[in-house]
Amino acid sequence: MRVPLGWLKAYVDVTESADEAAEIFARLGFPVDAVERAPRVEGVVIGEIVALEKHPNADRLLVGTISVGNGAPLTIATGATNVAVGQRIPVATIGSHLPEMKIERRTMRGIVSEGMMCSARELGLEPEHFEDGIMILDGEAAVGANAVAALGLAQAVLDLDVTPNRPDCLSVLGLAREYAAAMRRTLRLPELYAGPYAAPSEVRVVLEGDGCNRYVAQRFENVRVGAAPAWMRVRLSLAGQRPISNLVDISNYVMLEVGQPLHFFDWESVAGGTIIVRKAHRGEHLLTLDGVERELDERVLLICDGAGPSVIAGIRGGERSEVKESTRSLLMESANFDGPTIRRGSLSLGLRTDGSLRHEKSLPLSFADFGAARAAKLLANEGATINAPLATGQPVPAPAHIAFPVAQVPRVLGLSLPLERVASNLQALGFATTPLSGETLDVEVPPWRADVHENVDLVEEVARIESYDEIPSELPPIAQHGINSDDWHLESDIAHALMDRGYREIVSLPLHSSAILEKYRNAGIELPRPPVEVLNPLSEEQRWLRFAILPLMLQWLSRNCQELPRRVFEIGHAFRGEAPITEETIAGIIFAPAERPEKDEPVWRDRTLLEFRGEIESLLRGLTGISPKVAQDAIQGMHPGKTASLLLDHDSVAMVGRVDPRLCATFEVPLSTYYAFLRVDKLPARSVAAYKPVPKFPGTSRDLALLLDENVPAEAVLGAVLQAHVPQLERARPFDEYRGPQVPAGKKSMTVRIWLREPESTITDAIADRATAKIVAALRERVGAELRT
Numbered sequence: 001m002r003v004p005l006g007w008l009k010a011y012v013d014v015t016e017s018a019d020e021a022a023e024i025f026a027r028l029g030f031p032v033d034a035v036e037r038a039p040r041v042e043g044v045v046i047g048e049i050v051a052l053e054k055h056p057n058a059d060r061l062l063v064g065t066i067s068v069g070n071g072a073p074l075t076i077a078t079g080a081t082n083v084a085v086g087q088r089i090p091v092a093t094i095g096s097h098l099p100e101m102k103i104e105r106r107t108m109r110g111i112v113s114e115g116m117m118c119s120a121r122e123l124g125l126e127p128e129h130f131e132d133g134i135m136i137l138d139g140e141a142a143v144g145a146n147a148v149a150a151l152g153l154a155q156a157v158l159d160l161d162v163t164p165n166r167p168d169c170l171s172v173l174g175l176a177r178e179y180a181a182a183m184r185r186t187l188r189l190p191e192l193y194a195g196p197y198a199a200p201s202e203v204r205v206v207l208e209g210d211g212c213n214r215y216v217a218q219r220f221e222n223v224r225v226g227a228a229p230a231w232m233r234v235r236l237s238l239a240g241q242r243p244i245s246n247l248v249d250i251s252n253y254v255m256l257e258v259g260q261p262l263h264f265f266d267w268e269s270v271a272g273g274t275i276i277v278r279k280a281h282r283g284e285h286l287l288t289l290d291g292v293e294r295e296l297d298e299r300v301l302l303i304c305d306g307a308g309p310s311v312i313a314g315i316r317g318g319e320r321s322e323v324k325e326s327t328r329s330l331l332m333e334s335a336n337f338d339g340p341t342i343r344r345g346s347l348s349l350g351l352r353t354d355g356s357l358r359h360e361k362s363l364p365l366s367f368a369d370f371g372a373a374r375a376a377k378l379l380a381n382e383g384a385t386i387n388a389p390l391a392t393g394q395p396v397p398a399p400a401h402i403a404f405p406v407a408q409v410p411r412v413l414g415l416s417l418p419l420e421r422v423a424s425n426l427q428a429l430g431f432a433t434t435p436l437s438g439e440t441l442d443v444e445v446p447p448w449r450a451d452v453h454e455n456v457d458l459v460e461e462v463a464r465i466e467s468y469d470e471i472p473s474e475l476p477p478i479a480q481h482g483i484n485s486d487d488w489h490l491e492s493d494i495a496h497a498l499m500d501r502g503y504r505e506i507v508s509l510p511l512h513s514s515a516i517l518e519k520y521r522n523a524g525i526e527l528p529r530p531p532v533e534v535l536n537p538l539s540e541e542q543r544w545l546r547f548a549i550l551p552l553m554l555q556w557l558s559r560n561c562q563e564l565p566r567r568v569f570e571i572g573h574a575f576r577g578e579a580p581i582t583e584e585t586i587a588g589i590i591f592a593p594a595e596r597p598e599k600d601e602p603v604w605r606d607r608t609l610l611e612f613r614g615e616i617e618s619l620l621r622g623l624t625g626i627s628p629k630v631a632q633d634a635i636q637g638m639h640p641g642k643t644a645s646l647l648l649d650h651d652s653v654a655m656v657g658r659v660d661p662r663l664c665a666t667f668e669v670p671l672s673t674y675y676a677f678l679r680v681d682k683l684p685a686r687s688v689a690a691y692k693p694v695p696k697f698p699g700t701s702r703d704l705a706l707l708l709d710e711n712v713p714a715e716a717v718l719g720a721v722l723q724a725h726v727p728q729l730e731r732a733r734p735f736d737e738y739r740g741p742q743v744p745a746g747k748k749s750m751t752v753r754i755w756l757r758e759p760e761s762t763i764t765d766a767i768a769d770r771a772t773a774k775i776v777a778a779l780r781e782r783v784g785a786e787l788r789t
Contacts (some may be wrong), residue, residue, distance in 0.1 A: 002036075002162050002609040003175055004238040006152025007257075011176035015737040018156035021179070025160055027467050028178050029523055030169065036157040038123035043103070044147040045095030046137060047074070047117075049087050051123065054630075057109040066091055069144025080133035080364035081717040083117065088137045090118040091148040095601045120237075123153055129237040137230045151234045167359075167361035168448040172326075173238075173260030179465040181428035181465060190257060193386060194638065201283045203331065203391035208278040211301040213366050216334040218389040220379050221402045223247065225325045241354075244286040247323050249377045252354075259363065260334055261355035261369025263303075263311060265321040272306025275333070277313060284309055288316045289588065294344045297471050300345040301337065314342040314359035315351055324754045327502070330384070334372035336365050336393075337463060365396045366447035399432075400445045403670040404458050407439060413458045414472050424560035425465040426458065444453060490680060491571050494587050497619055503567040503589065510544035516551045520637075523662040530577035545575040549588030550637055550675055552646065555658070557592060561669055571680070589616070592673045609642055609658055612674045618655045620646060625687040628654070629715060638675065653682045699730060699757030700765075702772050702778075707789040710739065710748040712783050717752060720785070724778035728763060730755040749788060 005021065005406050008014055014021055022032035035354050047066040055061035055077060064083065068076045068091055076091070083089070096103040105115055116122070120130035122748070141148030141150065148154050160175065168174040174192065186616050203217040227233070228249035238244050250599045251262045280296035288308045296302070303311035310321045314337045323330065339362030346356045369391065377387050410416045417425075423433040423441055432444035445452050452458065462586040463471065495505060511534065520527055532545040546552055549570055554616070557566060569589045605762040620628045628646040635643060635655055656676035664671045704718070714734045721732045724789050736751040754775060756768050779785035 001162055001170055001175075002238070002240045002726045003160055003172055004152065004155055004159045004235060005158065007172050007235045007239070008153035008179065009152075009155070011173055011190070011520065012180040012183075013185050014179065018158065022158055023614060024179065024182055025175070025358070027469070028464050030160045030162060030175065030178070031552050032158050032160050034159040036159065038156055039099035040097050041099065041124055041153055042094050043523055044090050044118060044123065045069075045694045046088055046143055046145045046147050046150060047091035049083060049085050049089065050606045051084060055109060055111060057111070059107065063111055066115070066117070067143055067601065068093065069142075071504070073683055075112065076111040076115050076117055077108040077111050078117045080117065080119070082131060082133035082136070082698050086139075087134075088139060088143065089121060089134050090151075092116040092118050092122070098122050108236050116454065118147075123151075125153075126237050126242075129242045131227075136227070137229070141230070150304045151231060152238075153234070157238050164361055165451040167358055167363050168259060168367075168450075169178060169318050170358050170361075171255075173258050173481055174448070177430065180762050181430075184428060187486075190374055191377050191378055192370070192373035194373065197388040198385045198719045199387045201388050202273060203390055204272075205276040205390060205392040206274065208276065208489045211279060211338050212277040212335055212393060213370045214336040214391060214393040214714055215275070215277060216332075216389050216391045217234065218332045218334070218376060218658075219387040220330040220370055221328070221385040221387070222334065223328060223330045223379065223382070223384045225323065225327055227492055228253075231769075232544070233671075235448050240362045245323075246382055247327070247379075248381075250375055253357070254371050254375045255354065258367070258371050258374055259358060260367040260776060261314065262371060263333040263335075263355075264323050265310070265322050265331040265333065266327045267331045268327075269321045270305045270310070270331055274306055275331075276304040277335075278302055278304060278730050280309065285310060286310075287319045288312065289319055289322060289583055290316070291319070294349060299348040304334065312345065312351075313337055315349070315353055315356045315368075319719070323756075330377060330379075332372065332379075334368045334375070336363055336368045338362070344536075350540075362450065364448050367393060369396065370419065373479075386483055396447065399447060400453075402439045402445065402452075402455065402458060403436065404443045404455055405439060406441065408455050408459050409462055412456065413463055414474060415463075415466065415470060417462070417466070420482060422462055425462050428465060429461055430462070431458075440480055445747050466671070478557065487680075490683065491585070491587075493623060493682065494619075494678065495569070495571060497622055498569045498587075498589065501567075501615060501619070503569045506556055506568050508556060508570060508572070509542065510546050512544050512552060513541045514543060514548055515557070516546075517544065519551070519666045523660070523666040525660060525663055526636050529574075532575045532577040532581055548573075548574050548578070548637070549677060550659070553588050553665075553675075554663070554673075555672065557590060557666050557669045563659040564592055565668065566590070573673065583728060587678040589676045589678075590673065591675075606642055606658065608672065609656075609674060612676070613644065613656045616646065616654060616676045616678075620648070620654060621684075623682055623686065624648060625689055625763040626684070627645050631715060632713060636665065648684060652679070653684075654678045662704060695757060695759070697760070697762045698761055699754055699755055700768050701755045702768065704752045704754065704772070704776065706750050706752060706779060707788050708750055708783060708785050709744060709746055710746055711786075712748075714750065716783050717750060717779065717785070720779045721752065721754065721775055721780035724775045726756075726774050728756040728758060728771045730757050743788075 022035055025032055045068050047068045049064050049067035050067050053063050055063050061077050061079055063077050063670050066076050092103045095107050096102055107114055117134045120135045121127040162169045177187055179196050205215050207411050217335050228246040232249055232253055233243040240258050245247050247264055251264055255261045267678055279298050280300040280302050284295045284296045285293055290741050302309045303313050303315035310318045335361045339360045342356050343360040346352050360769050372389055380386055421600050426433050430446040434442040527547055531547045535544055535613045537543045549572055571587045574586050576585050576681050593608050617628055626648050628648050631645045633639055633643055633645040637660055639658040639660055645652040646654040659673045661671050732754045734750055734752045739747040756763055756771055
């Protein structure tokens, strides 16, 4: 929230610098994101135009005679067209400093100009917030007074963060109250209107359902639409609100000043003189003030009259009841709406406003009456006739009381304070305290503090005023707990193992927009699992829980593929939408290689895939102590002929392969992108290898060049070797595969190396030959292999 210090000073004395004030707010729990310094403006006074004539030598210039109250009037030429005799304006005299210039005497077409009539831009204000041309001040502005001081232009603006539980501090008055408490200074409240009233209320208000807690309606007669006072327009502009007219500005001013959003109706447009608060019916429409025809549903709360919907409650006004220049009779709404109802309506419409931001945080009930009384005072200053207000709905509750044992303060904070000091801290914040028996206070909670419910809340208030810096830094005793950290250690081991292999970790949100699903549809690829939709998303960018790690990793790669190779991984959760919704921990790994030089290899061989698969096999061996088995497989989003499962104990714990080229094209990543994922939850505990003594006798090896059908996998060949049950067999490994003109069509050549050893003696050629012959026979019987000659 933007808080001009000049506005804050209207309610509390602020003698500290802007930086010191920011530090005080930070200690109170309201960190300041930025301090916006006021531009240098010096020597500007308030002047009155006493005469205005056309420039004798220039058709587009005027020459004004300006009284500045301290001597002879000044002659000033201007090209502005919005000036008139009798107006009071800011005047930069000779020697003045403005943000973009220093004022000097100059001759304009033969006329010596003794200063400058100033626009909003020249005073350092946002030009789009004010009238074109010279800034027009109030008729009551004191001629000769310092314009910078009168308008509060020399003060910095603080941009504060307000926590969601403190809607009372989404206002300048609320923050002034906090500042006054911290500095033990007097808080000055704004003037309220308490009568007399010209007439009783003639408005009829009907509350249907539970969307509105309290509704204050009040009529005003003899209103005139015009410009708001200059001090109000400047305060609104510095706070980030564009001034529009006196009525709209009063509504916005009260919202920023005391925290209560208001809405003004043209009374003549309120059909039947009746206000009805109800939920919308599905299919209803309303044209809002921004010119948008909005379709409504039952999540939206409406303000209606006898002719139908008029306003989206707490969010946006309707065009039909808009205040116009011809408005003379006004109806004011100061309401307390149910926070979750406004939040749901705002999300359903995709529309959030300053008013809905406050309403959705469940404002205190008393704000409705307080805001109405403040607005009535400002409207009375504008000459309006005030009718009595009508409050409908829940009554403002009596203040809550909490029995507060002061011993709670040292128990929670470790800070010992006398009862008088605790009571003083709470009283500074507006809590009323009465001593009870012993060291206990009866604490009356002020109506604006709907967030205080129990003792620990009061302890926090004491800590804020004492300063968190005063709390001793002591490590509390930490009892042993039975939380299992095995999952964390496993994920940490995976991350470190991948980083050791040259991979870099990335992190993405487990939420994504519908654009990800659209990319899969555009690629003609079905989703590997049903996605899970978030029913109440923070935004459309976070509507879906991710169904896999791959798409968000591809999205990252598409933004970072200018330099290759890229090796990245992410450990996160994927969600399955079938009932019940399940969550799975996945380690996703992507390798996007640089272009490799062409080698004299068959087109069907993907050497990069083999190397990538070897990395993943090595990773699994390091994590589990078990060598995985490889089986050809298929999964949506992966290349149909270049994907494999890695099995441990016949259970698929990982997949590895090349990303489907269609998906690569849709995500605009290199077509030769490889992806693997580990099902972390399925990884077995690491097995400790049993000790085997170093062999005492040498072994031997044989290479078998086999002729096989081209669809026989290497896994089947290894299985056949093992099923020969040769006692001398130590291990076996296929290491070469060939397809080409030297083998018949439909066949391939595979070379398998076997290692043979006798445990108690050196193996002889005869024994090795018999063992090899038995293995060849098993290969012939089980996979139809023949030795190549």
